[in-house]
Amino acid sequence: MRLEIPVVLVGLSVAFAPVCAAQKLELRGKLLLTRGVSNLEGAGGGALTPWALITGNGTDRGIGATAHYDYVTVNDYGLTSYGAAVGLYDRFEVSYSRMALDTRDVGAALGLGEGYEFAQDVWGVKMRVAGDAVYGQDTWLPQIAVGAEYKKSNRDGLVQALGADESEGVDVYVSATKLILAESLLANATLRYTGAHQIGLLGYSDEASLQPEFSLGYMLSRRLIVGGEYRFKPDDLAFAKEDDFLDLFGAYAVNDTLTLTAGYVDLGEIATFEDQRGLYLSAQVGF
Amino acid sequence: MKTRTLLLAALILPLGFAVAEPPPGEQPVDPYEVSNANAGADPFEGTALFEAFNGEAGIGRIVDDMVDRNLADPRIKDIFAASDLVRLRRTLKEQFCYILNGPCDYTGMDMKSSHADHGITNREFNALVENLQLAMNTEGVPFRAQNKLLAKLAPMQRDVVTR
Numbered sequence: 545m546r547l548e549i550p551v552v553l554v555g556l557s558v559a560f561a562p563v564c565a566a567q568k569l570e571l572r573g574k575l576l577l578t579r580g581v582s583n584l585e586g587a588g589g590g591a592l593t594p595w596a597l598i599t600g601n602g603t604d605r606g607i608g609a610t611a612h613y614d615y616v617t618v619n620d621y622g623l624t625s626y627g628a629a630v631g632l633y634d635r636f637e638v639s640y641s642r643m644a645l646d647t648r649d650v651g652a653a654l655g656l657g658e659g660y661e662f663a664q665d666v667w668g669v670k671m672r673v674a675g676d677a678v679y680g681q682d683t684w685l686p687q688i689a690v691g692a693e694y695k696k697s698n699r700d701g702l703v704q705a706l707g708a709d710e711s712e713g714v715d716v717y718v719s720a721t722k723l724i725l726a727e728s729l730l731a732n733a734t735l736r737y738t739g740a741h742q743i744g745l746l747g748y749s750d751e752a753s754l755q756p757e758f759s760l761g762y763m764l765s766r767r768l769i770v771g772g773e774y775r776f777k778p779d780d781l782a783f784a785k786e787d788d789f790l791d792l793f794g795a796y797a798v799n800d801t802l803t804l805t806a807g808y809v810d811l812g813e814i815a816t817f818e819d820q821r822g823l824y825l826s827a828q829v830g831f
Numbered sequence: 832m833k834t835r836t837l838l839l840a841a842l843i844l845p846l847g848f849a850v851a852e853p854p855p856g857e858q859p860v861d862p863y864e865v866s867n868a869n870a871g872a873d874p875f876e877g878t879a880l881f882e883a884f885n886g887e888a889g890i891g892r893i894v895d896d897m898v899d900r901n902l903a904d905p906r907i908k909d910i911f912a913a914s915d916l917v918r919l920r921r922t923l924k925e926q927f928c929y930i931l932n933g934p935c936d937y938t939g940m941d942m943k944s945s946h947a948d949h950g951i952t953n954r955e956f957n958a959l960v961e962n963l964q965l966a967m968n969t970e971g972v973p974f975r976a977q978n979k980l981l982a983k984l985a986p987m988q989r990d991v992v993t994r
């Protein structure tokens with residue numbers, strides 16, 4: 545039941561592939577930065593939220609791919625994410641990401657052991673369904689994509705002991721992305737249906753809810769965009785409060801292969817430890 | 832009668848049928864209806880953008896630079912192999928000047944018919960955009976002003992890209 549949407553999306557991309565493979569595949573071709581960066585969960589987008597853009601430099605006649613490594617350090621935790629994603633015909637995206645929360649001294653304080661890690665595997669699929677964020681400058685219609693993420697915690701048993709109903713779960717989302725070229729702005733809104741505690745690192749609740757996520761960026765040059773993001777999150781764990789995430793970022797396209805992102809993140813309270821603020825660093829390579 | 836000829840001319844010219852005789856250095860083209868609507872975008876208001884592009888002289892340098900880059904660009908140069916570059920430069924300058932609200936009229940063909948035979952892809956479209964961005968950078972056009980022009984050109988993708 546849970547896996548239905550991802551399976552349908554993967555099925556669609558597989559079904560579509562041979563049709564397009566009949567013509568000569570083109571590599572590269574997107575304009576700088578228009579593939580987005582990679583978000584924590586591995587999807588093409590901003591740092592914290594997926595966008596409707598499809599990852600990789602491939603156009604509608606080609607394929608592309610990206611790999612990313614993110615490093616986040618806040619007061620009491622470290623968070624890393626690495627993964628890869630493929631973009632097919634600027635329409636489908638398939639992604640994988642491994643995310644790990646290093647509890648450092650908190651692990652010891654919670655009786656789990658110093659440096660205890662909560663990790664999760666995230667498999668994502670995304671399909672663009674309407675609009676064109678870049679060319680559609682004469683219309684209000686944004687580029688729209690639907691996506692799903694299957695997340696599985698490595699701490700089956702423990703996350704339930706901490707209050708989660710499940711150690712795995714599926715998020716589904718719809719994203720709308722619009723480049724407002726005349727104002728040099730990029731805007732995104734995502735609506736996610738999720739039961740994840742701390743984006744899945746602490747498991748899943750059986751009760752899912754709708755959570756919006758927003759990104760706004762201002763382009764300073766072909767290569768550089770600065771902006772911020774705000775990600776609403778559920779707060780359903782009994783033992784600890786959970787806050788929304790926010791970031792302020794700058795992303796720089798060194799060339800059409802490498803994009804570097806740096807920023808400030810505020811992850812709020814995590815597992816009873818408040819004010820988790822700090823640095824976000826990310827490198828994304830792709831073609 | 833003289834007045835009659837003038838009257839006729841006054842009637843015909845606004846309808847804007849292309850003159851049979853091409854401008855010096857250009858190849859003749861099949862007749863088409865001349866109209867600013869062929870430029871594919873409405874002009875901006877005010878003079879700020881035209882000034883940001885350094886007027887007609889700046890636009891001239893940008894178009895020449897962009898065309899030179901296109902001709903040297905392995906991604907797209909073959910598409911221009913059979914082009915009348917004198918005409919292309921002239922009409923592009925007119926088009927940009929018109930859209931930027933300069934004192935120009937656009938006398939070229941519309942975007943759909945002028946690109947229909949070239950089988951242009953998104954990748955090739957983006958290559959040209961990139962060359963235009965580099966040319967605007969060279970001219971020193973502020974990035975915000977560049978994007979205002981690009982916002983007018985971007986929707987033409989639907990007419991230019993046919994593959």
Ligand code: HEM
Nearest residue numbers: 907910911914915922923939940945955956959984987991
């Ligand atoms: C928004 C983007 C574009 C604009 C505003 C534009 C503008 C123009 C204009 C004004 C003309 C002359 C029409 C006439 O002769 O009456 C033209 C022709 C042409 N364009 Fe474009 N163009 C664009 C994109 C492209 C792209 C991406 C390519 C190929 C990579 C391309 C290739 C050509 C060619 C080959 C011709 C015909 C030249 C000839 O045979 O004389 N154009 N374009």
